[in-house]
Amino acid sequence: MTAKTHRLFLTFGALMTLGLAVFLVLSALKENIVYFYSPSDIEETHLSAKRLRVGGLVKDGSADIDGLSATFILTDQNNNISVRYDGALPDLFREGQGIIAEGKFNGDIFIADIVLAKHDETYMPREVADSLKQKGLWQGGSPTDGASQ
Amino acid sequence: MIAEIGHFALIMALVTSILQASVPLIATYHASLNEYVRLAVPLQLLSATGITIAFACLLVTFITSDFSVALVAQHSHSLKPMLYKISGSWGNHEGSLLLWCVILALYGMVFACTSQALSRITHTRILAIHAMVSIAFLAFSLFTSNPFERLSPAPIEGQGLNPVLQDVGLALHPPTLYLGYVGLSLAFAFAVAGLLDGRIDKVWACALKPYITAAWCALTAGIALGSWWAYYELGWGGWWFWDPVENASLMPWLAATALLHSTNVVAAKEGFRSWTVLLAILGFSLSLIGTFIVRSGLLTSVHSFASDPARGVFILGILVLAIGLPLCLFVWRGPQLATKKTASFLVSRETGLLINNALLLVSTAIILLGTFYPLGLEVMTGARITVGPPYFAATFSPVMGIAVIFMGIGPLLAWHRGRISHASMIFIICGLATGGVVIICFSLGIEPAALAGISLAIWLLASIMSDIILRLKPWRSAGFGARMLSLPAPQWGMWCAHFGMVVFLAGALGEGIYQREAIQRVQPGSVISLGPYSVTFTQILGLTGPNYQTQTAELALYDDRGNFLSMMMPEKRFYPAEKQVTTEAAIRSSFLGDVYAVLGDGDDNKGYTIRLYHKPLVSWIWGGAAIMVLGGVIAACGRRRKTPLLVSEDTV
Numbered sequence: 001m002t003a004k005t006h007r008l009f010l011t012f013g014a015l016m017t018l019g020l021a022v023f024l025v026l027s028a029l030k031e032n033i034v035y036f037y038s039p040s041d042i043e044e045t046h047l048s049a050k051r052l053r054v055g056g057l058v059k060d061g062s063a064d065i066d067g068l069s070a071t072f073i074l075t076d077q078n079n080n081i082s083v084r085y086d087g088a089l090p091d092l093f094r095e096g097q098g099i100i101a102e103g104k105f106n107g108d109i110f111i112a113d114i115v116l117a118k119h120d121e122t123y124m125p126r127e128v129a130d131s132l133k134q135k136g137l138w139q140g141g142s143p144t145d146g147a148s149q
Numbered sequence: 150m151i152a153e154i155g156h157f158a159l160i161m162a163l164v165t166s167i168l169q170a171s172v173p174l175i176a177t178y179h180a181s182l183n184e185y186v187r188l189a190v191p192l193q194l195l196s197a198t199g200i201t202i203a204f205a206c207l208l209v210t211f212i213t214s215d216f217s218v219a220l221v222a223q224h225s226h227s228l229k230p231m232l233y234k235i236s237g238s239w240g241n242h243e244g245s246l247l248l249w250c251v252i253l254a255l256y257g258m259v260f261a262c263t264s265q266a267l268s269r270i271t272h273t274r275i276l277a278i279h280a281m282v283s284i285a286f287l288a289f290s291l292f293t294s295n296p297f298e299r300l301s302p303a304p305i306e307g308q309g310l311n312p313v314l315q316d317v318g319l320a321l322h323p324p325t326l327y328l329g330y331v332g333l334s335l336a337f338a339f340a341v342a343g344l345l346d347g348r349i350d351k352v353w354a355c356a357l358k359p360y361i362t363a364a365w366c367a368l369t370a371g372i373a374l375g376s377w378w379a380y381y382e383l384g385w386g387g388w389w390f391w392d393p394v395e396n397a398s399l400m401p402w403l404a405a406t407a408l409l410h411s412t413n414v415v416a417a418k419e420g421f422r423s424w425t426v427l428l429a430i431l432g433f434s435l436s437l438i439g440t441f442i443v444r445s446g447l448l449t450s451v452h453s454f455a456s457d458p459a460r461g462v463f464i465l466g467i468l469v470l471a472i473g474l475p476l477c478l479f480v481w482r483g484p485q486l487a488t489k490k491t492a493s494f495l496v497s498r499e500t501g502l503l504i505n506n507a508l509l510l511v512s513t514a515i516i517l518l519g520t521f522y523p524l525g526l527e528v529m530t531g532a533r534i535t536v537g538p539p540y541f542a543a544t545f546s547p548v549m550g551i552a553v554i555f556m557g558i559g560p561l562l563a564w565h566r567g568r569i570s571h572a573s574m575i576f577i578i579c580g581l582a583t584g585g586v587v588i589i590c591f592s593l594g595i596e597p598a599a600l601a602g603i604s605l606a607i608w609l610l611a612s613i614m615s616d617i618i619l620r621l622k623p624w625r626s627a628g629f630g631a632r633m634l635s636l637p638a639p640q641w642g643m644w645c646a647h648f649g650m651v652v653f654l655a656g657a658l659g660e661g662i663y664q665r666e667a668i669q670r671v672q673p674g675s676v677i678s679l680g681p682y683s684v685t686f687t688q689i690l691g692l693t694g695p696n697y698q699t700q701t702a703e704l705a706l707y708d709d710r711g712n713f714l715s716m717m718m719p720e721k722r723f724y725p726a727e728k729q730v731t732t733e734a735a736i737r738s739s740f741l742g743d744v745y746a747v748l749g750d751g752d753d754n755k756g757y758t759i760r761l762y763h764k765p766l767v768s769w770i771w772g773g774a775a776i777m778v779l780g781g782v783i784a785a786c787g788r789r790r791k792t793p794l795l796v797s798e799d800t801v
Binding site for chain 2: 010018021029034065
């Protein structure tokens with residue numbers, strides 16, 4: 001085999017790999033990106049059937065935990081969202097705590113299948129802290145003050 | 150006093166590093182100054198001593214709980230067990246940075262005292278480049294995150310260490326991981342010095358190989374330890390979360406793996422020289438990016454320490470210099486390195502390694518994109534998104550799958566030659582074995598993804614086994630022992646490391662496909678069934694640890710015939726000093742799988758949430774990593790052929 005056909009084969013192989021990788025990446029990004037919204041963003045835009053994340057504070061007195069199913073209200077102090085979650089809530093799920101819920105809307109109720117609250121009492125997910133700051137409702141220090149892991 | 154000694158030692162180390170990076174380097178370019186080249190080794194020893202003293206001082210302040218030092222006051226507590234006082238010294242930003250510097254200095258010292266095969270000039274230049282890396286990190290430590298800052302007045306008690314970090318995992322994981330990250334700095338120094346020399350050859354590659362192998366082993370072990378720690382400590386039941394910080398350690402690992410393989414081509418055939426230099430620069434840049442991700446707080450992560458933008462900017466500066474300058478040098482000097490025309494054949498070991506390198510880099514790029522895409526999108530459009538595990542499963546896994554196919558082919562091919570015939574028998578065996586397994590699995594109705602994974606593992610296993618058998622020829626008893634001994638250690642090391650991959654795949658498949666879980670809210674006395682097991686929740690206890698109180702569930706584990714296996718005691722710990730709660734999972738490990746229990750929230754009225762998982766083969770994941778590390782150790786420590794010029798035909 002000559003060096004020329006050799007190079008041709010290798011170039012072809014490299015292009016194929018690259019093409020495959022680009023295809024995989026693009027199709028995976030298209031399907032697997034999850035956007036983050038605050039309760040007010042959701043009020044302003046229209047609810048869609050897409051998978052998304054909402055973040056805010058768990059409204060005081062709203063959490064109703066019954067066995068392995070919980071309902072609570074997420075708030076950014078302007079707007080509220082009702083969330084239902086079937087599963088074990090994380091340790092630091094408390095009323096007044098900033099959390100992120102991931103899932104889909106079913107009518108007006110957000111059905112979450114993931115609820116994230118971090119290990120640290122003082123921690124607030126960055127997205128939640130940012131959206132509270134935008135609304136001028138931020139109290140306290142830097143969002144990642146408390147070290148997590 | 151101790152803290153001031155440490156601070157002073159750190160400044161001395163910076164000064165000696167600056168001297169080391171300048172005087173001997175300039176001397177290598179002027180024959181009249183040749184005497185000064187001799188300074189390189191003593192200066193390296195001096196700066197290593199300085200950094201080691203500084204680190205020892207930091208350890209002393211933590212051990213003696215000297216709360217007048219700000220760092221100790223923020224991260225330690227007099228009631229903390231001694232092990233965590235010591236490991237707490239690197240469980241924070243400033244301390245971990247000092248640890249980074251210590252390891253950097255130790256690598257430099259080992260290199261200064263060994264690697265005599267290199268010419269004096271090259272040796273000196275490598276030390277000088279390595280010292281430049283030291284300067285960057287020492288300056289970073291001194292100017293943005295000085296660990297020895299005092300507090301006045303000194304508090305009476307420290308604020309304690311994040312309880313999640315109070316674990317033996319923290320004593321082991323960061324130092325091992327850093328040993329890997331930092332080891333790539335030597336590869337970087339070798340690459341830049343090689344560009345300065347305008348010469349990269351077998352001697353260069355053979356001198357570099359032990360360091361890359363060491364760094365790769367440490368990186369593998371560090372990542373595996375981190376994953377194991379997350380598995381048992383976080384209580385989430387997973388072993389890999391595609392978290393930015395995990396990705397940050399996986400990217401240098403992939404680059405280091407590619408580098409490890411490409412260096413062998415330089416050592417054997419002097420091929421891939423420019424490519425190897427680029428990979429070395431890339432590998433170290435990726436470990437800097439890893440540091441940048443963790444330290445800047447730019448990407449939110451379960452791992453993030455407290456963050457500070459000034460530090461992020463400083464590391465970004467280091468990153469730009471560390472990538473930019475060598476690349477300019479590469480553009481200038483690179484053409485001199487272009488591979489000699491050796492016209493190797495398409496079917497050869499070289500091609501196999503080229504494909505390996507290409508696939509490893511593509512997968513690195515995939516992870517890099519997935520990690521930074523959310524950041525880029527937020528900067529450009531303001532939209533906030535998450536790229537989660539499904540992205541990585543859909544992109545990384547197929548590419549690595551192809552890499553595993555070639556892992557089964559490449560090692561069977563000979564260097565340079567263009568024939569496939571002598572390996573064809575192995576391919577037939579492997580193909581038949583894989584085909585047989587596929588048919589069995591298919592008839593059992595296993596889902597396609599699992600089927601693909603299982604057949605890949607079998608393919609790789611069959612290839613390794615038949616390669617060993619064909620080389621040792623056990624059917625010819627005469628000279629069997631001699632044949633075994635005549636195979637070079639790196640060959641055994643490669644088989645071992647590749648076999649580790651098989652074990653890892655088996656573990657990942659077992660855990661991923663056959664995991665069972667049960668989540669229930671129950672009262673004491675209830676029975677939960679989990680696949681072949683049943684678990685009786687007997688009672689809830691309140692216990693007291695050295696610096697925490699617990700709520701502990703007592704679970705009795707039975708197998709399907711009702712035999713008692715063991716008691717499991719998952720707990721929730723409350724740390725009064727830090728006012729934090731952590732979850733401690735109870736894990737019953739066995740060769741074939743783990744039972745994993747976590748206690749959630751609850752009280753006597755509503756019952757307690759208990760999460761149970763059965764994870765078949767999960768320990769094989771870390772076992773596989775351990776076997777890979779063993780392979781690296783065998784390759785690095787085992788008997789080598791005498792002179793570098795002879796390392797050629799059979800070894801990878």
